[in-house]
Amino acid sequence: xxxRAASNNxxxxxxxxxxxxxxxxxxxxxxxxxxxxxxxxxxxxxxxxIEPNHHYFLYAKTLGYYKEAGxxxxxxxxxxxxxxxxxxxxxxxxxANLACYSALSAANAGARIRNIGAFAPRFDSHIGARKTxxxxxxxxxxxxxxxxxxxxxxxxxxxCIEQAGxxxxxxxxxxxxxxxxxxxxxxxxxxxxxxxxTVYVKRVQSYDYLHILAEQGKVLPEFxxxxxxxxxxxxxxxxxxxxxxxxxxxxxxxxxxNPADAAKVSQDYLPDEPKAEISFQLDTYAKNKHxxxxxxxxxxxxxxxxxxxxxxxxxxxxxxxxDFVVSDFSLAARAALQ
Numbered sequence: 001x002x003x004r005a006a007s008n009n010x011x012x013x014x015x016x017x018x019x020x021x022x023x024x025x026x027x028x029x030x031x032x033x034x035x036x037x038x039x040x041x042x043x044x045x046x047x048x049x050i051e052p053n054h055h056y057f058l059y060a061k062t063l064g065y066y067k068e069a070g071x072x073x074x075x076x077x078x079x080x081x082x083x084x085x086x087x088x089x090x091x092x093x094x095x096a097n098l099a100c101y102s103a104l105s106a107a108n109a110g111a112r113i114r115n116i117g118a119f120a121p122r123f124d125s126h127i128g129a130r131k132t133x134x135x136x137x138x139x140x141x142x143x144x145x146x147x148x149x150x151x152x153x154x155x156x157x158x159x160c161i162e163q164a165g166x167x168x169x170x171x172x173x174x175x176x177x178x179x180x181x182x183x184x185x186x187x188x189x190x191x192x193x194x195x196x197x198t199v200y201v202k203r204v205q206s207y208d209y210l211h212i213l214a215e216q217g218k219v220l221p222e223f224x225x226x227x228x229x230x231x232x233x234x235x236x237x238x239x240x241x242x243x244x245x246x247x248x249x250x251x252x253x254x255x256x257x258n259p260a261d262a263a264k265v266s267q268d269y270l271p272d273e274p275k276a277e278i279s280f281q282l283d284t285y286a287k288n289k290h291x292x293x294x295x296x297x298x299x300x301x302x303x304x305x306x307x308x309x310x311x312x313x314x315x316x317x318x319x320x321x322x323d324f325v326v327s328d329f330s331l332a333a334r335a336a337l338q
């Protein structure tokens with residue numbers, strides 16, 4: 001009993017010391033900014049409302065991590081990967097959290113954007129359908145609701161259907177909107193299938209006429225689900241971006257280590273979502289280590305994703321990893337969190 005208490009005290013002291021180190025490690029520029037007013041950072045997330053998969057931004061703000069780092073972060077949702085990307089390119093936001101496919105396609109078209117890491121690269125998406133549909137291939141000719149054409153809610157299922165021997169061009173893709181709206185439409189029979197996050201799994205399974213056809217993370221094990229992208233103006237603010245990334249990484253670690261407390265913050269943001277569903281999702285994340293704490297984008301994820309997109313004809317060419325991925329900020333967070 002005594003050794004366990006000593007161990008807990010050691011762990012607590014380590015956490016306190018790490019927190020202190022992170023605070024004093026803020027660049028001089030940000031210490032100056034704190035005295036003059038916090039540096040502003042605008043973040044856009046491509047879901048509306050922001051789904052728990054990306055609530056680490058909210059955790060960082062709620063816990064005061066951003067303020068401690070000398071920055072004031074504005075977090076907003078812009079529905080759809082394509083719309084979110086347009087806002088980033090136009091300079092209406094500094095950092096965008098969205099699916100990789102849209103960003104890679106934009107880079108091929110000449111957009112001056114760069115990936116700065118990925119806190120949630122692992123697929124958290126399931127394909128649910130009426131039980132009359134027995135396989136992914138049988139989605140041909142059926143109505144499938146997505147958030148937008150070209151969004152990850154369509155691209156992921158397209159790849160899964162092709163991998164199962166089906167033809168995605170034969171699916172009736174219907175633009176509906178957010179995950180919560182699509183779930184209600186699936187339950188009500190407005191369409192026959194859709195994709196959704198873990199938060200809705202139990203709800204879908206509670207209806208005897210619905211079932212889950214596939215867990216996309218198992219069909220596409222190293223496909224990049226979402227990542228964070230920045231525009232040139234933000235990339236030039238290196239001290240600010242380093243502070244932002246490290247503060248967010250602290251929140252990712254906190255959320256993964258404290259799923260019950262994280263669920264309370266998420267519930268405050270999504271008061272209409274059943275508490276049990278949010279708790280289930282965050283408990284699952286903690287158990288599976290779903291989030292990448294420092295946000296370093298692994299090269300094997302890049303290779304798998306770009307190869308899959310090119311193999312299925314969705315990406316004519318891929319930029320070089322070294323040209324598109326800027327790891328300075330995530331590596332700085334890794335060092336700060338050790």
